[in-house]
Amino acid sequence: MLWLGVLYLGSLAALFITSLWSVDAFGGNIERIWTLDNYRDLFTIDVYRTITVRTLLIAAAVTIIDAVLAFPVALYMAKVASPRLQRILVIAVLTPLWASYLVKAYAWRGMFASGGPLDAVGLSPGYGLAATVLTLSYLWLPYMILPMYAGLERLPNSLIEASADLGAGTGTTMRRVVLPVLFPAAVAGSIFTFSLTLGDYIAVKxxxxxxxxxxxxxxDSFLTGNNLPFAAAVATIPVAAMLVYLTAVRRTGALDSL
Structure with missing residues (x-):
């Protein structure tokens, strides 16, 4: 609790306090005068509103894509694969995390490039939002597969067999037996994918x-514009978004089932 309170919450408090300061337009020095001008700019200048909405939509899209892709993989790992194959598949899922983030991002850049593999078969979306969503979905997919796999592994096979014995079809078993167990695990994975996407900037570049x-x-505000208070104000948006998301998730009771 001391570690959490002092280092983590303390740094967030320092971030919020810094966002209430301003920068001298001539000297570029930080003026420790309380003001809401940074937040006023965030909510009144169209470009920042557009970027905020774009970031939230990309984070939501990446989370949904990863959930759809991770479910069959996690289900096969937990309920179909043999114990030996399970271990191999877990290693296979973890292996991309050992590679450099930049190597993987630039590999996807080569995939989307003109004359690249995807362009050769007419499937390259080019550089843009679609490429960003696909790249981030690939980067964070293991963070969705592993929680889903852990959640499904805790599901007793006897429950699935009992559902079949009672006459339930595959769809009914998935809806009434598997999904209630899977939902908390999917929520845990979505916290990773959603928050990591909110804070990413390298893959976008x-x-x-x-x-x-x-x-x-x-x-750009911190390194290029030398405007630390405005950068701190922008950084509070992902923090606020995650607090809202966690509050909504907590109301569903999913966090209590983890």
């Missing part, structure tokens, strides 16, 4: 074309 996300605004 590599495959996103001219599109930006909130992470890019923070990066």
């Amino acid at each position: 590599i495959v996103g074309g001219a599109n930006q996300m909130l992470g890019n605004v923070v990066y």
Whole structure:
């Protein structure tokens, strides 16, 4: 609790306090005068509203895509594969996490490039939002597969067999037996995919074309614009979004079932 309170919550408090300061327009020095101008700019300037909405939609899209892709993989790993194959598949899912983030992002850049493998078969979306969503979905997919696999592994096979013995079809068994157990695990995975996407800015620079996300605004405001207070204000948006998301998830009771 001391570690959480001092280092984590303390840093968030420092971030919020910094966002209430301003920068001297001439000298570029931070003025420790309380003001809401940074937040006023965020909500009144169209470009920042557009970037905020774009970031939230991309995070939601990545989470949904990863959930759809992870479910059959996790189900096969937990309920179909033999114990030996399970271990092999877990290693296979973890292996991409050992590779460099930049290597994987640039590999996808090569896939989307003109004359690349996808372009050769007419499937390349080019650099832009679609490329960003696909790249981030690939990067964070293991974070969705592993919680789903752990959740489904806890589901007793006897419950599935009992459902079949009572005359339930595959769809009914999935809906009334598997999904209630899977939902908390999917929520746990979505916390990773949603939050990691909200804060990402490197993949967007590599495959996103001219599109930006909130992470890019923070990066540019701090390093290029030398405006730490505004960067701190932008950084509070993902934090607030995750607090809202966690509150909504908590109301469903999913977190209590983890």
